[in-house]
Amino acid sequence: MDSVFTVAEIRRAEEATGDLLASGELMQRAASALASVVLDELGDRPRGRRVLLAVGSGNNGGDALWAGVRLLRRGVRVDAWRTADAVHEEGWAAFVAAGGREVDAMSALEALVDADLVVDGVLGIGGRGGLRGAAAVFAQACADTQTPVIAVDLPSGLEGDSCVALPSFAADVTVTFGGRKACQVLQPAASRCGRVVVVDIGLDLGEPELWTWSAADVAAHYPWPGPDSDKYARGVVGVDTGSATYPGAAVLATMGAVYGGAGMVRYLGAARDAVVAALPNVVTAAGRVQAWLVGSGWGSRPDASAIVAWCLGEGLPTVVDADALFALGDATLGGHVLLTPHAGELARLLSVERSAVEADPAGHARRAASETGAVVLLKGASQYVAEPSGRVTLAVGGPAWTAQAGSGDTLAGLCAAMLAAGRPAGEAALLGASLQAIAARNFPGPRPPQDLVRHVADVIPMLRSPGLDR
Structure with a gap:
């Protein structure tokens, strides 16, 4: 039997970690696990493969950027499209210092031709109302070109506590942290999450509101x-x-x-x-x-x-x-x-x-x-x-x-x-x-x-x- 947690439960558990959250250790744990999944998807010879990060302004974007740093160290060619004016500053600085390259919205669309996969770090569990604007166009382009997508925590556009399939990325793999969210098990939203990998980053979540049978x-x-x-x-x-x-x-x-x-x-x-x-x-x-x-x-x-x-x-x-x-x-x-x-x-x-x-x-x-x-x-x-x-x-x-x-x-x-x-x-x-x-x-x-x-x-x-x- 698996447990499913609400966004509020996840946030409370994150805040209860204190220094782990404040110091960025939780983000590093998440980024390490995300990079590991990406490398598994790239196969035995990741050097020279191309990964495109779609990076939002929140912690999901930070997770993606720090994962990008780890991929660059393994010889992966990593580009990042900043989907918002703001970005996780420390993660961005580390990404650029490691040799990562920034692309704009149009270049990101063009890069799908050669990209081996996309990491979706646009929105996190606080996202509401589905994707809009350039991010929605990019998500649809990923689907049209059949470019594999790995989502950070949840496919951007979905709402963590909802079963509704809002405009979003359609992920092949979703790497989620702490525990499953409702959108990852409830249809039709779950159909957009692909294979869900649950990563333990040290959250004490307690008793969930929802369970799933196997x-x-x-x-x-x-x-x-x-x-x-x-x-x-x-x-x-x-x-x-x-x-x-x-x-x-x-x-x-x-x-x-x-x-x-x-x-x-x-x-x-x-x-x-x-x-x-x-x-x-x-x-x-x-x-x-x-x-x-x-x-x-x-x-x-x-x-x-x-x-x-x-x-x-x-x-x-x-x-x-x-x-x-x-x-x-x-x-x-x-x-x-x-x-x-x-x-x-x-x-x-x-x-x-x-x-x-x-x-x-x-x-x-x-x-x-x-x-x-x-x-x-x-x-x-x-x-x-x-x-x-x-x-x-x-x-x-x-x-x-x-x-x-x-x-x-x-x-x-x-x-x-x-x-x-x-x-x-x-x-x-x-x-x-x-x-x-x-x-x-x-x-x-x-x-x-x-x-x-x-x-x-x-x-x-x-x-x-x-x-x-x-």
């Missing part, structure tokens, strides 16, 4: 069956999904529970013939249930509120998806209930605009969990699991191929299987979302959800294999 966490928390396991030990999922209008949702949600590893699935909804035709192992008779899944594909169901109230009244772990989200009424929820909205559904639940949820998904998921008392899985390119305690954790990320109709139905079924196996709602949500993402990584392409969910059964045993794409 495949190792999935392997550690998955409910592996043992020699004494039977179908009840593995969990029985009760499913009431689908309708005459949306029978596919019933099939897909049930498939999620089956391929997620449930010991038994009881389908008790309105599309029994379609479900049994696709999954003859599914039981359609009432009986023992250890977790419920309701709502996917219900449409306008007159008895929706009564069904939701009855399921919640059972006191069993329950996944409330899609149409059932708006049939909660005054029902008392708890940490054993998992709500699985997408951004539009969460906006409707909270009576806000969808754009507000998309601008601050973690904050709105946290608010929903606090107000309802339930665990909330906010679905999307990044999948947020918010608990009533305020903790928010990101599931393992997957490719954009999963953004298609039906993926949410299979995801709800996966989560229900984890609940039935005894996993707490927060873990169940992270397991379900992560398994779907890992399957999409390892079996990429435009696979429909009914095919992708079958591959979940393939990747589950692979979780303990070193060959898995994590």
Whole structure:
């Protein structure tokens, strides 16, 4: 499990270092690590290679300049474009003294033809509103010429605490200091960060506000069956999904529970013939249930509120998806209930605009969990699991191929299987979302959800294999 820190947390930790910050030692540590990454990217023979620094007025520019000094000492040809009137004076003096050369904006654009890579040190974690002017033109030129970019701390233009992909550099590698920032893990901003290298420069960051799961966490928390396991030990999922209008949702949600590893699935909804035709192992008779899944594909169901109230009244772990989200009424929820909205559904639940949820998904998921008392899985390119305690954790990320109709139905079924196996709602949500993402990584392409969910059964045993794409 990895931690993600806010800009305020990073700044407090930097200030707490006292003399290390004031003396410039933190900058030297950052510059040394940055230069090392640049040299790795340049390969075994860096002498004579060409690096172009885009240098702003802040500490990121200073990091880039001091890294440039180290590169010059290794025989790398380094030019620097000062993107602002001011510059880190000590770093600039050292850069020039070491043989670095200044170029202007037009020369910097022309230099991209021969540059082996660009170091982006224009803006730091205090940047706001995206790139503008000549810096924005240069960033686009780097992309157009496919010149590799190494970003200092974060790609200039992104905001450290935001998931929004503002006008920015698109980095191949981001060398970040102290800990990951939100923009480096939250989509779509994370797509502009490339490979993220976290460098320990001696900050004491404490407890973060956001966590991220990895495949190792999935392997550690998955409910592996043992020699004494039977179908009840593995969990029985009760499913009431689908309708005459949306029978596919019933099939897909049930498939999620089956391929997620449930010991038994009881389908008790309105599309029994379609479900049994696709999954003859599914039981359609009432009986023992250890977790419920309701709502996917219900449409306008007159008895929706009564069904939701009855399921919640059972006191069993329950996944409330899609149409059932708006049939909660005054029902008392708890940490054993998992709500699985997408951004539009969460906006409707909270009576806000969808754009507000998309601008601050973690904050709105946290608010929903606090107000309802339930665990909330906010679905999307990044999948947020918010608990009533305020903790928010990101599931393992997957490719954009999963953004298609039906993926949410299979995801709800996966989560229900984890609940039935005894996993707490927060873990169940992270397991379900992560398994779907890992399957999409390892079996990429435009696979429909009914095919992708079958591959979940393939990747589950692979979780303990070193060959898995994590």
